[in-house]
Amino acid sequence: MSEELRVENLRKVFSVGRPAIDDVSFTVAAGEIVVLLGPSGCGKTxxxxxxAGLEHPTSGTISIGRDIVSAPARGVLMPPRHRNIGMVFQSYAVWPHMTVRQNVAFPLKHRKTPRGEAKAKVDEALEIVGLSEYAERPVVALSGGQMQRVALARSLVYQPRLLLLDEPLSNLDAKLRLRLRDDLRRIIKRTNVTAIYVTHDQAEAVVLGDRIGVMRDGLMLQLASPRDIYNQPADLFVANFTGASNEIDGKVIECSGHEGIVETTSGARLRATFPATIAAGSPATIAFRPEAVRLGASDAINSFTANVVDCRYHGTQTIYDLSVFGGRIEVLELSTEIRFHPGSEVPITLPHTAMWAYAGNATARSQH
Structure with a gap:
């Protein structure tokens, strides 16, 4: 039976350096999948x-359902084995001398589950992950993707209150990774287990998560739905990390609510969306994704002329490097044809709802 997870003011400090986790709070509803997304060293793992109880927090509270499982200030630290959680690691962690069925049944044997009940639960778990026909095979005869399904079935067979997945697809090749990624959400949702999934891969986060928590330097920068993370990034780092690789520096000329005008260093004026309030006269950085730019189109707002510096044809898409605003931007266009060639001029439009202005002229790209 799935349970709600509550993490309040979590802090973890190792012997040296900055805190690995710095006052992080979030809640995962029963049956919800929350993905922790961020670069290496951000604190997600x-x-x-x-x-899981594998690390001891310095401070803060962790609760699963009605049980407080960790509260250092009160001397509470429930051992991992008593938390009734399932965990899937990067490595498959299967027992090579056992069959698929024996691997999945092992947690039930440890819990002294009656034989008939154990068989039914193993059969159900194998059916959910699509391995029923492989039950009696040696686990070493399986592919990497199938072994990870065995690990998933083993973590689900005893119906944990919480499922934790630490980059479980990172050891698979690209094709297997995509196939299992698409199946994982269906499997987790079918079991209705509360889940936390850790990854640095934005595509995995969007496919799997009901909500995504973007982390950096031990902080939770934004926790929201995939749609909000991608369309309303809270700060420049979140925007950059989720693909808004173009940046234009400037100064706020006017602002009204969540929109305003930014004058670039080249003198051009851009209407942009302001995720947070920025005062007129303040420096600002506009971030936007390569695919947001419309080529060969002119509107009344945010239309300019750019020069094509380079183009890279990828078959179903072309990536253009454009010179504009005294610098360069990258533009991605879905097309099987190259429409513009180096040396030519091209009209461009930058939709203001996809141009996000953040306070300051600091770049975040080099920091992830």
């Missing part, structure tokens, strides 16, 4: 390990 440490957060997962604290929830």
């Amino acid at each position: 440490t957060t997962l390990r604290c929830v």
Whole structure:
């Protein structure tokens, strides 16, 4: 039976350096999948390990359902084996001398589940992950993707309150990774288990998560639906990390609510969306995705002329490097044809709802 997870003011400090987790709070509803997304060293795996009980938090509270499983200030630290959680690691962690069925049944044997009940639960778990016909095979005869399904079935067979997944697809080749990624959400949702999934891959986060928590330097920068993360990034780092690789520096000329005008260093004026309030006269950086730019189109707002510096043909899409605003931007266009060639001029439009202005002229690209 799935349960709600509550993490309040979680902090983890190792012996040296900055905190690995710095006052992180979030809630995962029963049956919800939350993905922790961020670069290496951001604190996402440490957060997962604290929830599992594999790391001891410095401070804060972790609760699963009605049980407080970690509260250092009160001397509470429930051992991992008593938390009733399932965990799937990067490595498959299967027992090579056992069959598929024996691997999946092992947790039930440890819990002294009656034989008939155990068989029914194993059959159900194998059916859910699509391995029923492989039950009696040696686990070493399976592909990497199938072994990871065995690990998933083993973590689900005893109906944990919480499922934790630490980059479970990272050891698979590209094709297997895509196939299992698409199946994982269906499997987790079918079992209705509460889940936390850790990854640095934005595509995985969007496919799997009901909500995504973007982390950096031990902080939770934004926790929202995939749609909100991609269309309303809270700060420049979140925008950059989720693909808004173009940046234009300038100064706020006027602002009204969540929109305003930014004058670039070249003197051009851009209407942009302001995720947070920025005062007129303040420096600002506009971030936007390569695919947001419309080529060969002119509107009344945010239309300019750019020069094509380079283009890279990828078959179903072309990536253009354009010179504009005194610098360069990258534009991605879905097409099987190259429409514009180096040396030519091209009209462009930058939809203001996809141009996000953030305070300051600092770049975040080099920091992830």
